Amino acid sequence: MKYSIIALVILCSACSRIDNAREAEEIRPYSITVKANSVVPEITSTAGLKVVFENFAEGFRLERTLGTGATAIDSLIPGIYSINISGRAQAPGGDVYYLNGAKINYAVTANAGTVEIDVDGLKVSPLVFTEIFFAGTTPFYFRNQFYEVYNNSDQTIYLDGLCFANLTPTTATTNLPLWPAEDGADYAYAERIWKVPGNGTEYPLLPGESFVMSQFAANHQLPQYNPASPVDCSSSEFEFNMDNPNFPDQPAVDMQHVFYNGNASKGTLPQYLTSVFGGAYVIFRVPPGETYDPVNNPALKTRNLASTSTTQYAKIPIRYVLDAVEAGNNQNSINAKRVPSVLDAGMTYVGATYNSQGVARKVSDITNPDGTPVFIDTNNSTDDFERGVVPQFRRHGSKMPAWNHTN
Amino acid sequence: MKKLYIALLLTAASFGAFAQQTPRNTPAAFELRQQRSLWQRSGNPAGLQLDQPYRYSQLKAGYEAYDGNFHRPQEGVSGNRQIVETQGGIFLDSCYLTGSFNYRREGIKEASFNASIIDPFRGMPYIIADLNPSDWVQQHYQLQFGIATPSYGRWSWGLGASYNASSGAKQRDIRTENYYYALSITPGVVYALAPNQHLGLNLRYANVKEEATMSNVNTYVDQTYYELLGLGTAVSMLGSGRTNNYEGDSWGGGLQYRYSGKATLFLHLNYLVEAEDLTISFTVPRDGASVLRKSWEAGATVQQESSRLLHTLGARYYNRHIDGIQYITQRDNSGSQQGWMTLAKYVRSTFKTTEASLDYSIVGKKGNNDYSWLANFSARYRKLNDEYILPHSFKRTENAYIQVGAKKNFRLGSSQLLVGLNAGYNRNLSGGYEYNGANKDYVIVTQLETNDYRYLASDFIRAELPVTFSFPIGKEKKNVMFVNGYAGYTKAEGFGFDHRVTYGAAVGANF
DSSP, X not given: OHHHHHHXXXXXXXXXXXXXXXXXXXXXXXXXXXXXXXXXXXXXXOTTOEEEEEETTTTEEEEEEOOSSOEEEEEEOSEEEEEXXXXXXXXXXXXXXXXXXXXXXXXXXXXXXXXXXXXXEOOOOSEEEEEEEOSOBTTTBOTTOEEEEEEOSSSOEEOTTOEEEEESSSSOOSSOOOOOGGGTTXXXXXXXXXXXXXXXXXXXXXXXXXXXXXXXXXXXXXTTSOTTOSOOGGGOSEEOOOOOTXXXXXXXXXXXXXXXXXXXXXXXXXXXXXXXXXOEEEEEOOOTTOOOOTTTOGGGEEEOTTSSXXXXXXXXXXXXXXXXXXXXXXXXXXXXXXXXXXXXXXOEEOSSSSBSOEEEEOEEEEEOTTSOEEEOOOSOHHHHEEEEEOOOSSGGGOBOOTTOTTO | OHHHHHHHHHHHHHHHHTTTXXXXXXXXXXXXXXXXXHHHHHTOGGGGGGGOOOOEEEEEEEEEEEESSOSOTTSOSEEEEEEEEEEEEEEETTEEEEEEEEEEEEEEEEEOSOSSOSOTTSSOOOOEEESSOEEEEEEEEEEEEEEEOOOBTTEEEEEEEEEEEEEEEEOSSSEEEEEEEEEEEEEXXXXXXXXXXXXXXXXXXXXXXXXXXXXXSSTTSOEEEEEEEETTEEEXXXXXXXXXXXXXXXXXXXXXXXXXXXXXXXXXXXXXXXEEEEEEOSSSOEEEEEEEEEEEEEEEEEEEEOSSEEEEEEEEXXXXXXXXXXXXXXXXXXXXXXXEEEEEEEEEEEEEEEEEEEEEEEEEEETTTEEEEEEEEEEEEEEEEEEETTTTEEEEEEEEEEEEEEEEEEEETTEEEEEEEEEEEEEEEEEEEEOOSSOTTSHIIIXXXXXXXXXXXXXXXXXXXXXXXXXXXXXXXXXXXEEEEEXXXXXXXXXXXXXXXXXXXXXXXXX
């Protein structure tokens, strides 16, 4: 009897596996209808906007122009897509808006489906990341990581109080954290936050100027560090000083530490290392009149509810965020996006670790009157950044602020 | 090794049981017996007693090696094998039992584009390929038996089973440690329509599993690797690989008909359907891919035997169709945390193989159980037609291969020297590889698939020289010890390929 039952179980298992395989239908192109809803009251028609379907895993990209009302998109290979809608639209009053909307990790698994996407007037940030170097240099040298931020506006901006954070998960993963339901889509979640010190007017950044925050603001090409390093970070404006006597404080101004694991203290790690696979980075500013204290305000920190870990993460209200860039291992990591699409609808990458390559924002056709560049900012790192560049400071003629310690 | 000891013990035990064996089982006699064993070759164990069975056993150990640049990219540049093989047949009361055990240890040098599977040519396209050519160390065990009852009225019954186990380890990052097994069971029956006409039916069930656990020893260097989806379509990754778990089941059956008169006519028809799933990771499993393989085979053999000659003419047709199935999956990161969810599955690729062959051999007999010489001729047509459906890519080849061979059995006193020569020529009739997917610059397209196509579409000539020397041993001179060796040389034409040499030697005994 026992053997009969075992035989029966084997039989059922075998039939089930074969039946499961037999149920698969042959792939064919699907058609899907896209409807873009403008949330800008002045804009009623989204006709003419560009919609891009990208299946990053398969390297499949399809670009179309939206018509009036719903637009049928055909020839789609079933799969997981990032759908981005963008473009300029003119309101009846004559104002021109740059509209943007996205859906990330959207599964196209049925023919003749409909997807609705809200498009909003793009928040144009005056400060943008223009160069990020996270991959490090062989052999396993990671202290030359840096982040360059540029004044892309026509106004002087005081950096005092500007915050920098890296988001969690620190490395792109499909195993995303679970955050409190009441947070909705209002927050990004940071592992560590730093702040530019100052009294409010100490660190002005003029249009066309950029500043650099380095993990360790030294000349990494010195023999005691790594002569193969592509960058000398000694002219950085700021550094993330973790008080490691082996890598002593440099002339660059120290960033002020704000938050790590629920505390204001830096913790015991000997360096501020973000993932050499590529992290997710934000700069944000607390609006005047508001207080942001994730260390002492329990409503501004949380743990990952999907795990038993007690590690605390800071909540950053999305409306604070000026710019965000998400980086991952390679083009396929976009299936593991951590940053809400409203902040960064894409992802950039260099494809390897310790390859001395970075990412750099592309310049637009427009320049400032003094010849400094205006960078492209469509909130999509996939499109906005050049990948695999040799990192350098102040590319394309960006200027150094007058208060840099080397002046 | 434990399995090896068990097999050797079984073999040793069988020596005693074969003490009363009558005919001397020379290597030539052994070959002749295999040629006559049409039921055994059909895979229906119930027909074993119709093959003029007798008691025998063979034990041999050998060494083989290969080298040369005419090889598929996932094969080693060179390599060697150590082999121990035993097989035998014995009467248990009125039942006839055959069994075999083979052990092979293989050292493969510089195999490329494979970090996840012991045999990349076993019909599973969904593997991990990395960029570091690497050595592999593999061990293979094969245990098999078949038993046939005598006739009960018009009915004979039989049962066959096999157990294959392999382990393999890649020696360079991304490393992998693999464990594989395949278990099959084959019940069969033969019905006598008349004293000279028999109809056979057998079923077959098999279960297969292979686990591959990948890792980096040098954890500071993350390796680029590719998840292969077929014909060059691949997803690039960075890191230390992953855990792949392959599990498969298959069902099939065969029909046989034999007529014995002035000549023997043997017809057979086999069908097999197999499904094998790839699951990624054990901790949070994800449906990786599946394959559905359907194959069928039809063959006809005519044998005409006189006191001096044995003629065998065989024709065979084989068709295999594989559906490559990919899943659309998404990680559930909601509060319910259900892990990976499968949203849809599609047949994304097909792999078709068609073969037709014609073989003729003539044997000049020496008595009833031995031969003096043989000559054979075979012609084979083989067509491969692999397609990735969307975006459409294809790899197709059509080849014709002809081979002639001869063997002469020289008598040297009580010893025998068997010397053969086989020569073959492969002509590519047509073919092409066209990749229309994304990332055309991936090495998976430019090197793996392109060079694989070039190998499959190459013309080549091949020659092989097998030599066996045997001599009687024991007091009654009924047992035979033999030493054999072979050398093969394949010369390729075009595509930058040059040659491949294979050679080997073995020592053994037939009892």
